Amino acid sequence: MATRDFPKSEERPAAMGVIDQLRDRFASLSPSLQQVARYVLDHPNEVVTQSMRTVGQHAQVPPTTLVRFAQTCGFEGWNPFKQALTADMGLASEAGNQYGERARSLLGRAQDQQLTAEMFAMQRSNLDVTEQHSAARLLTAAQLLETADQVHVMGMRACFPVAFSLVYVYRLFRRSVHLLEGMGGVREMQLRAIDAGDALVAISFAPYSQETVHAVELARARGCKVLALTDSLASPLSLAADETLLFAVNSPSFFPSVTAAQALSESLLEVLVSRAGPQAVARIDAAEGELHDSGVYVQPVRK
Amino acid sequence: MATRDFPKSEERPAAMGVIDQLRDRFASLSPSLQQVARYVLDHPNEVVTQSMRTVGQHAQVPPTTLVRFAQTCGFEGWNPFKQALTADMGLASEAGNQYGERARSLLGRAQDQQLTAEMFAMQRSNLDVTEQHSAARLLTAAQLLETADQVHVMGMRACFPVAFSLVYVYRLFRRSVHLLEGMGGVREMQLRAIDAGDALVAISFAPYSQETVHAVELARARGCKVLALTDSLASPLSLAADETLLFAVNSPSFFPSVTAAQALSESLLEVLVSRAGPQAVARIDAAEGELHDSGVYVQPVRK
DNA sequence: TTTTTTTTGGATCATATGTTCCATGTCGCA
């Protein structure tokens, strides 16, 4: 057994928490034990709260493995490990009576994190506004794209990420989707591909990028439908578009937040997927390896 | 018995937490039950963590009284009460994951309206989870970047948009920020720029992209600090990183949502901005024209 | 290939846990 390969709990440097210990040892654990470690790292509070069997079920591992895991980490058994983890999380019994004070000190410290809280609050608010404005129109927007021969997507600067990820996912279940990224200054060449029967998804917010507005005008002139993802019905994009989806970019900082735009784009994708039918789903399954961040799953390193 | 004096759990106002409920009821409890209540209020984490008998011993009360206490408060028994308290303390096993499972089963359903609502709800949930996991660590993450000579940012495929917009905004108030985009297959060349004293921001989620993992390993080998933006403390990125910020990618559809990752990146930027000091703000003002979607403001068209 | 070693999970067991039942204790009132 590998237990003796690891120093016992009292020999380990006390400064290091259980969680950090885990991260260090992670690589040298067996696959199942890594699975447990992953679950412990991802759901420490459940581990501390729930029973061994419950945790095992959620981590898809028999209770036996949990015991082995704890022992491999240098503890007598599961309960000692649980207690150590509890202590590491600042939930130890001793600290218990200070919980009220601790919480209060967290409140006092909250000023440091007020900015962050404000940011997240604003993003939530943007999400709300965006959903309210656009949820009802997602269906017709999706239909516009579905009836198009080719779909071109364009977003500049801050909107480029949204355009990119829209194309990245859309491509997984539809071939005729293209990103007008203009690499090497050849956007004019790409714009020539726009034709009647196509659709252009134009993404921009105030102040609207010249290039995107120009592309919309060109598309209209050629009889190409336009779906605008923008911040106002009065934006030049929306005024020239056949369909408009609105998003909010409010931010407590000096730069606008594109989080809601990203969310809107993903929602549009979801509608497209759900309407794409079985054959698209089949293709999705075939491309499963490409779905996430990479097509190549990288196994955690083992010594 | 006093039980019927108190409304059953389903009648209670859901908005009120268990702890607040307790404070209200306190006066109307019998002495022993008050003793329990006091202990619960003073040591909620022990109550959540330890067993009934242990708690009883510490509260100097037999287990029987604990059951009576829970029932008097309108719960079926001790465990339901414990769970409610757990949830109230924000230690409930995260809804995100179970939610993800549940939502995935909705794929076949073609009720677009509902799917859209589901999508937004999940993005909100991702935002919550992300904030809870990472808000506290944003500060140290920001410090890591500030002390670096050069900052390199890398995100592949679905994570590329996040990397791009991080660099796009960061560049507005700091020159030494670089995107490792590998255009034309020259990433190896770009990686050579990574050096000791620098920092690498690596963005990826499961299954982790080979290229990003490789970049992290290379950075470590060269003495370059690593900040990981990823989905798990057990991810290969986090395991090799000096600092980790977590985000959730749950989605009701087949593709993961990077909305929360985008939000996290923007929050990190905001912390960086707020700490950058006056001279950076001055530069921000000078570059104001570049801040938004375009440097060129396009007046909305007037008919 | 075969053999050896390691890893994994089901069956099992002693114990701890949450609960119920009932006897005892306590308080208020006649």
Add this chain to the structure above:
DNA sequence: TGCGACATGGAACATATGATCCAAAAAAAA
């Protein structure tokens, strides 16, 4: 004082829990 209503805690029980053992499976070595 005695009586009834309520509060309290001990004993007992069915069950869940954490741990051990052992066989099957998988991986590594020969």
